Amino acid sequence: MDQSFIGRQHILDTIRKRVTDLKEGYRQNLALLGSLHVGKSTLLARVVSDMDDHAIVPVYLDLENRDFYYFAFKLTRSLLYQYARIKGLTVTEDLPALLDAVGAALPLSTAQIREIQAYLEKGKFSDACDLVLALPETFTQETGLSCVIVLDEFQAFEDFGIPDVFSKLAARITTQKRCLYIVASSYEAQAQIILAEKLTLLFGSFEVLTLAPLELKAAQVFIERRMGQVRMGLQLKNFLADFTGGRPLYLDIILQELINLSAIYKQEEIYAPLVVQSIENLIFSRWGALSRHFELITNRLCSGKNNRLVMPILFALANGKHKVKDITEALAVKQAPVAQKLSALITEEVVEKNGGYFHIKDTLMRYWVKYVFEKRVKAIELEPGRQKKEFKEEATRAISDFQVQSRKDLSSRVSELLHCFDNEQLKIHGRFYKMPAFHDVRALKMRQRNGSMMDVIQAETEEGPWLLVLRKDPIAESDINAVADEAKKMGIRPRKCVLVSLSNLDEGARLRALEERMWIWNEMELNSFMSLFDKPYIVP
């Protein structure tokens, strides 16, 4: 088993369940969505490599930046290769040799593949495509096996230049009952549109699974496993989780650098200066892997005279201007072109919109834009030493700021958050929250029945007070009753009650809270709000 694969148990279980269902004759196709570098392909590779079942043929195709030839040949070769492997025939990756090896056993499939080749030679792509899409059906009927067909970055099908390719695919998927299709995409908005409008199936639809960045706990485990013998304090681990926004790719690159630095400096434990050094090497230095990565992305976005506005928009976003009005004012330009560029940046998955807030989606990219890119573009003094010194000071400050923030108590962090809301409807993890503007936010203590004190925040809005109950340890059903009673006793008729809970709620407490029409925010909701307002994670 691949030891380097970490976490993702819940989503792996769901996919494995669907594979088992397929064997039992029930098929539910899946769509795996998640932003760039969040770990989709790694997860899918894991799913495929786990399938050592002789009744299921796995096929994995990554369509990004590929063409129809790739799709046609890789699909046909994969089917034949896996068949040969399962049946113990000679395996080779070469198509003519494969056709020879399995020709006798699979006359229909191999004949269809030869037909596909003939169409391709004549440049008849649309006909070839019809046959390629029909091939899994011929193959499963002929072999009696089931298939799991993974199409990574499936939105790229659109670039193959084949008319109505998604409706053709949908028609085939519908009839191929022995094939489980798993489509994946980094472009969530685009993928949702394709799923809803173009890849509509006659019976049932794709079950959408969303892969989120790693949460704090998972990131801590990730770091421990990667660092092996090299130690690192919890504060620094949490800092890195926050700094990378929980994206495994960035964690991987930074941790590798830290391991190298710890060997060079012969340190068995990582302290802040080494983290600063790794950030400098990777993010500040022009040829550092992450700096180069972001530079390529921004070069692509900013090139061309039509994209003149993109760079200043990115600078404004990275500097805390999140509304069209604020960006327009900062740039002294009209609203229409700003709005237009913002929506192009959303399509590119670089910016996300929530309510009226626009955001650079990738936390680390936001940091690079602000502290490296903008400084590099605007600096007059080109002396590299000074920029480097300033950057190092900034990175050191970022680490100590994070530590200061994470030592603050929950009620001051949540109070800070409340001050950020400004009459918006925000969507967090699929749920809408209408957040008013708060004024007069007060942290209070509430005595519980058992005599112990509970932290609450009372926050005034135009339409009456809100009551937020804060808990780090588990909340029981009786606690909810106590909150409701106490609120009455205190003479508060809260307009809204929010239960902020940093540990799991038991089911009874959850139901009781819902009955009382309280909202429940746990670590995930809370930290999504924090990152929406550029604030460091709240560490439970």
Ligand SMILES: Nc1ncnc2c1ncn2[C@@H]1O[C@H](COP(=O)(O)OP(=O)(O)OP(=O)(O)O)[C@@H](O)[C@H]1O
């Ligand atoms: N579960 C995991 N365990 C260990 N490492 C992981 C895991 N998920 C992702 N990674 C690391 O993060 C890197 C990026 O992940 P991956 O390429 O799977 O993301 P992706 O969502 O497919 O990205 P892209 O949008 O670029 O296609 C991997 O190369 C791997 O190093």
Ligand SMILES: [Mg+2]
């Ligand atoms: Mg990928």
